[in-house]
Structure formats: C-alpha cells, structure tokens
Amino acid sequence: MPHITKHNRQTMARHLRLGRQTRGHSVERIAAAFGVPVSVIEKVETGHLLPTSVELHRMCKWYGLDAYAVFWPLRLRVIASTVFGARKQDDTLHT
Numbered sequence: 001m002p003h004i005t006k007h008n009r010q011t012m013a014r015h016l017r018l019g020r021q022t023r024g025h026s027v028e029r030i031a032a033a034f035g036v037p038v039s040v041i042e043k044v045e046t047g048h049l050l051p052t053s054v055e056l057h058r059m060c061k062w063y064g065l066d067a068y069a070v071f072w073p074l075r076l077r078v079i080a081s082t083v084f085g086a087r088k089q090d091d092t093l094h095t
Helices: 006-023 027-034 038-046 053-063 067-074
Strands: none
Touching: 006 038, 006 053, 027 038, 027 053, 053 067
16 A cells, blocks of 8 residues: 655645635635534645545536546545544545
C-alpha cells in the first residue's frame, strides 16, 4: 500500500481550496452541502483530513474540479480517514 505523502496531501488540499475559491463558494456553504461542521471542510482543505475517493469525487463536483485529471497524477490512496462516516473498505481514486 503506497504511503500518502505530506506533499500529496498538501497538493490535494491546495487544489480543493483554489477550486472552491474559483467557484466562489464559502467554506460554510460547502459544509452545509455535505452536512458536516465547517471545521471538517477546513481540515480537508489543509490536508489534515483525507476524504475517501467517493467523497473526493463528490467534493470535486462542488469545487468545479475534474477528479481524475487533478488527482490521478498524484496516485492518491485515500485511506486515512473519512469526512462522512466509517470506512467500509480500502478505496482508490482510479477504481
């Protein structure tokens, strides 16, 4: 299982932050759309909390990002934690 590097987490967070700002959404609006506290979205956007790939794809729609184009080059295995609840199995972006 590949290690999720600090650089990859920061790169993911930077893409999400810039995507949200480009679309003009506030952190509060994104948090409300996902039904999570603002602090959760802030942690995702700083790279301290990693969403699963399904959650990341859903976030990309809100953030105006193409998940495959943005995250496939990083080969992120998003396994550390989840934004929306308990993990059922290991998941990758390219499955």
